[in-house]
Amino acid sequence: MEAVAPRISAPVAVPHPHVTSAGLRHALGNCILAVAFLLATIPAARELSFSLAGAANVVWLTGAAIMAVMSFARFAPRTSTVNLRTLAASGAMLILPCLMRPTIVSSGALATTGLIFELFGIVLSQVARVYMGRSFGVLPANRGIVSKGPFRWVRHPIYFGWLILSIGYAMSYPSERNIMLIATTLPFMVWRIGQEEVHLRADPEYRRYMGRVRYRLWPGVF
Template sequence: MLSLFAYAAIMRWCAAPSRITLVLLVLAACVTVGLSLFSRAPMKRDWRPLAFIFSMGGTYYFLAVRLSPGAQLVPETVGASLQLLGIFWQLFAKGSLSRSFGILPANRGVVSRGAYRFVRHPMYLGYFIADIGFLLVNFGLQNLLVYGCQFALQVGRIVREEQLLSADEGYRTYKGRVRYRVIPGVF
């Protein structure tokens, strides 16, 4: 599915090379899906149906994104800059996790270094920033609905992850030190 999506997005980019946000959307999706292939086996994983739906929907939402141009609320360079910032933050967060990255909620050990010193779920902050960058340049009803659902799925995913991780004393201690989940001062 990822390769079909990437092919469609790259073909649209080839037809309109100024739409760099398409290439960055593909890059972000490839990083997320690709790194999940190298994750460490978890101590405990949440296979419940709702956790599965939140995780799969929150990961593969890009398949529903409308790739054709929409209303451009900000210049392409502004959207692309936000996407790059989000991607770099995701890479920092994923680097902080090392091989503890995965798609389904799981306990692969508590990580509190790197990006995890600032918020408990920094990857989702990176996704949010990159997604906003794409949406602002490729705005339309379909993309607004897709990203609205994406954000709701990620909140559900975070809640599920925290339910599972809160059984770990180390995570409860970490939660006491790092107050916010994704956006400092907000959530």
């Protein structure tokens, strides 16, 4: 009887993950952003207390921790605009309010109103960030259009919350330095909003969203 040679099947190729330089840059950016959110919790953690200011700090700590975790899973942008102008506007808008200092302490109604503004600003900005989920970023980019939650009232609720928070802090500590920093921040914020909307107008979905939501920053004003 003739022996039959066993059939040897060809090895099956196992696909390997495709690592790209763009993917590595995105992962590095996610890590840097997560670390930035965690570092932002340090000043608030030092000021925890059983007060209205303490409650605002708890909200800030919770929101920053959530965003730090979500930073690792955020979407890569479909398109983005990275140049000196976008870096200058985004950096100034975020950094200038952080240069305010607790020098002259207000009292009475001004102090209470300032704390209420801070708490409202923190809640609004963190809720808006949660609605953005994996679509949030720092520089102008299109990661998908978000139109729910606070985005039904203004097109940039995170910036609105950041502005209200900063104004509240300046009311709590009304020094010339703090007031000047707020006044300087506003034009950079408007510039940053303009850059983002120029970028996003290329998306028909965003143009429809602009038709539904009229105001960019402050409801009924701007």
